[in-house]
Amino acid sequence: MKNKSSYWAKTLQNGLIGGGISLLLSVVGLVLAFGKTYIISGVLTMAQVFVLAPFLFEATQSIRQLPSKEPIKTLLVGGLTGLLGGAVLALFILINNFINIRSVLINVSPDLVNLLTFHLPLVAGLLALLGISLVVGLVAAGVFMLPDRIRGALSQAVMVVVLVGLFRDLIVTVILHWGWVQYAFLWIFAQSGLTIISALLLFALVGGLGYWSAGRNRKAIAANRTPRQQKVVRWGTLGVLGLIALLLPAILGSYFSEILDNVGIYILMGLGLNIVVGFAGLLDLGYVAFYAIGAYTLGMLTTSEAVGLLHLSFWVALPVALVVAVAAGVILGLPILRLRGDYLAIVTLGFGEIIRIVVLSDWLKPLLGGSEGIQRIGKPAIGGLVLANQQQLYYLILVCILIAGFIAIRLKDSHLGRSWMALREDEDVAEAMGINKVTTKLLAFAMGALFSGLGGVLFATKVGSIYPQSFSFIVSINILSLIIVGGMGSIPGVFVGGLALVGLPLLLSQFADFRYLIYGAVLVIMMLRKPEGLAPEARRRLELHEDDAGPGLQEELQTVTKNPGR
Amino acid sequence: MPILEVENIHSYYGNIHALKGISLTVDKGEIVTLIGANGAGKSTTLRTICGLLKPREGCVRFDGEDLAPCKPHDLIFKGMSMVPEGRRIFSRLTVSENLEMGAYTRRKGPELVADLERVFTLFPRLKERRKQVGGTLSGGEQQMLATGRALMAHPRLLLMDEPSMGLAPVLVESIFDTIVQINKEGTTILLVEQNALMALSIAARGYVLQTGEIVLQDSADELKKNKMIQKSYLGME
Numbered sequence: 001m002k003n004k005s006s007y008w009a010k011t012l013q014n015g016l017i018g019g020g021i022s023l024l025l026s027v028v029g030l031v032l033a034f035g036k037t038y039i040i041s042g043v044l045t046m047a048q049v050f051v052l053a054p055f056l057f058e059a060t061q062s063i064r065q066l067p068s069k070e071p072i073k074t075l076l077v078g079g080l081t082g083l084l085g086g087a088v089l090a091l092f093i094l095i096n097n098f099i100n101i102r103s104v105l106i107n108v109s110p111d112l113v114n115l116l117t118f119h120l121p122l123v124a125g126l127l128a129l130l131g132i133s134l135v136v137g138l139v140a141a142g143v144f145m146l147p148d149r150i151r152g153a154l155s156q157a158v159m160v161v162v163l164v165g166l167f168r169d170l171i172v173t174v175i176l177h178w179g180w181v182q183y184a185f186l187w188i189f190a191q192s193g194l195t196i197i198s199a200l201l202l203f204a205l206v207g208g209l210g211y212w213s214a215g216r217n218r219k220a221i222a223a224n225r226t227p228r229q230q231k232v233v234r235w236g237t238l239g240v241l242g243l244i245a246l247l248l249p250a251i252l253g254s255y256f257s258e259i260l261d262n263v264g265i266y267i268l269m270g271l272g273l274n275i276v277v278g279f280a281g282l283l284d285l286g287y288v289a290f291y292a293i294g295a296y297t298l299g300m301l302t303t304s305e306a307v308g309l310l311h312l313s314f315w316v317a318l319p320v321a322l323v324v325a326v327a328a329g330v331i332l333g334l335p336i337l338r339l340r341g342d343y344l345a346i347v348t349l350g351f352g353e354i355i356r357i358v359v360l361s362d363w364l365k366p367l368l369g370g371s372e373g374i375q376r377i378g379k380p381a382i383g384g385l386v387l388a389n390q391q392q393l394y395y396l397i398l399v400c401i402l403i404a405g406f407i408a409i410r411l412k413d414s415h416l417g418r419s420w421m422a423l424r425e426d427e428d429v430a431e432a433m434g435i436n437k438v439t440t441k442l443l444a445f446a447m448g449a450l451f452s453g454l455g456g457v458l459f460a461t462k463v464g465s466i467y468p469q470s471f472s473f474i475v476s477i478n479i480l481s482l483i484i485v486g487g488m489g490s491i492p493g494v495f496v497g498g499l500a501l502v503g504l505p506l507l508l509s510q511f512a513d514f515r516y517l518i519y520g521a522v523l524v525i526m527m528l529r530k531p532e533g534l535a536p537e538a539r540r541r542l543e544l545h546e547d548d549a550g551p552g553l554q555e556e557l558q559t560v561t562k563n564p565g566r
Numbered sequence: 567m568p569i570l571e572v573e574n575i576h577s578y579y580g581n582i583h584a585l586k587g588i589s590l591t592v593d594k595g596e597i598v599t600l601i602g603a604n605g606a607g608k609s610t611t612l613r614t615i616c617g618l619l620k621p622r623e624g625c626v627r628f629d630g631e632d633l634a635p636c637k638p639h640d641l642i643f644k645g646m647s648m649v650p651e652g653r654r655i656f657s658r659l660t661v662s663e664n665l666e667m668g669a670y671t672r673r674k675g676p677e678l679v680a681d682l683e684r685v686f687t688l689f690p691r692l693k694e695r696r697k698q699v700g701g702t703l704s705g706g707e708q709q710m711l712a713t714g715r716a717l718m719a720h721p722r723l724l725l726m727d728e729p730s731m732g733l734a735p736v737l738v739e740s741i742f743d744t745i746v747q748i749n750k751e752g753t754t755i756l757l758v759e760q761n762a763l764m765a766l767s768i769a770a771r772g773y774v775l776q777t778g779e780i781v782l783q784d785s786a787d788e789l790k791k792n793k794m795i796q797k798s799y800l801g802m803e
Binding site for chain 1: 616618637638639640641642643647648650654656657658659663666667668670671715719
């Protein structure tokens, strides 16, 4: 009895949540702003997706928690969830008819009401809205009753079509760089969104592929490979990834290459902060300081303007900048050796601000340029070739990331890596085991400062001019979020986190001001769903999801312990 | 010949005078126990010996050498290692990794392998669970792991802080049996315990601590017969 009432209550709740999300998206103006942007030209607009997708999602949520899969009950629950969602919107529109909600929520315009009621008269429109919501819920239920394999392929196909349509503008920007090859792809897209035919083709292609790959037993195939074949597969994958990494700037064009450069610099700094926070457990909120120190040292030493010092070349100034950054790391490390946790965070935060304020001050203006910053910073040259544009700099950044990644991977399972880990777990006991707290902590700060300083150097030479505003507190926070999103202490996590956190806002740029809404929502959902990060370290995953740590994970941990050098 | 001499130490937590002139000695090959109620200063004494807390007065000598200039991490090189109160194993590391951390200061080699074997012989349970993450072990297993970790440093003096804490009586007995065995194999032990009965049953000598002072010291057998001890620590009327 209790069980029965609980899933009806859940259905009610899910329906209201779905309606609430749609209502929120409508009220903030997102729906209206994309009312004429098509995903499939002439058929489906983004606005419709924004309004109906929450119903679809909540309906599947309702169906999932059903104890049995009787068709009638499934349809009932799905349809009810959808209908409830529609009812929330309909009720809102009705109320708006009597009270002028627009005086409070300015986005609730007659246009929005028209859009939500399909440009029909009020009563007919409301009925249409309810009807479509019901259909969406029923569709969700219907899809759920299909066999797993078909359902998986179907949802994959729908997802891909919607995403390709959604990011049409970005994809077209990229394709336009491809010379004559562009004509092989451009026909897929209409003026806005996909054409109907290409949407159908894409749907069939992805659905077919999904159906086929779901039928293959990947594990069995992988297990049947000989060690030689396994090696070929592993190196083949690496080779393809490497090739893609090398060709990316050529494929993506200069606009996206700049984004890639930014992502790269963030990943580089993420690798460094991951050592400090992820490995050694020292919460550093002033990480931007070393970034600023690296950038300003390079700027000061290489600028061709009067404010500079020596007008050195990039390659001569680079090691100086790195040494200065590391020295700063050690100097910061010394006074805070005794601090832990929150206290450490506050002091490092202060350090970051000190550096920014010092740079901004009039006192050092002759050297650092004050608020005018430093312009015309030297570019690196290899032989006669000056790495001037974003595509060329990409390769320099790539090399730096590879080196930094290699160092981080080697450090992780080294003697030093283990002492960081022990220090993170329990400082007193680590000392009792014979770990020198002072040198170990200072080494962590120094390594972090090294990578951050390198990031600053690359940033300075990439942009060519630096200003104090570029080195605000938010940089530290972004890099910290990057590590958390990727998975604390995990090296692949830094890459995933970098792509997600720096890449996502850029992907969402077409949503203008709404992008922060989406970005924030994605972050919240992600932290609720995957608190251990997107690509977590094996032991951390084990800690947070002990129940579903299958034999695979145990195996993984075993190999890690067996070969600490891996 | 005393391996550890503690001479008239006074330790403070801020303004709180926690140890008011403690003196004790541990001879090579002995099990010596330090018993006392909650808050008597047992753990503080251990923390001071380990250098985690600096005494304002007095000195600690190990093998006749004053430990005042030493940092906590130096002591393990000298041959002193500790099983901390409440186990404090590295809960996110596997059992093997915990044991490896214990041998942090040592070189890889046949001696290390032999010590690992010795720990696994003392605690077969740890061998079964060596791939398991420390935090998932039971309390008794964690105590075994903490003891094993300390032994991996191959100490001459082992400091143990309340190994019986929070364990079922059966487990307490087995842990104490192991302590005797470790001692027989040549490791000197300073045992801090609240469970006075158990501690006195395996120790050669004992010190009784009360509010930062040593109020009694004698052989374990004499202490067991002492009326005051029987009344306040052994629960006999």
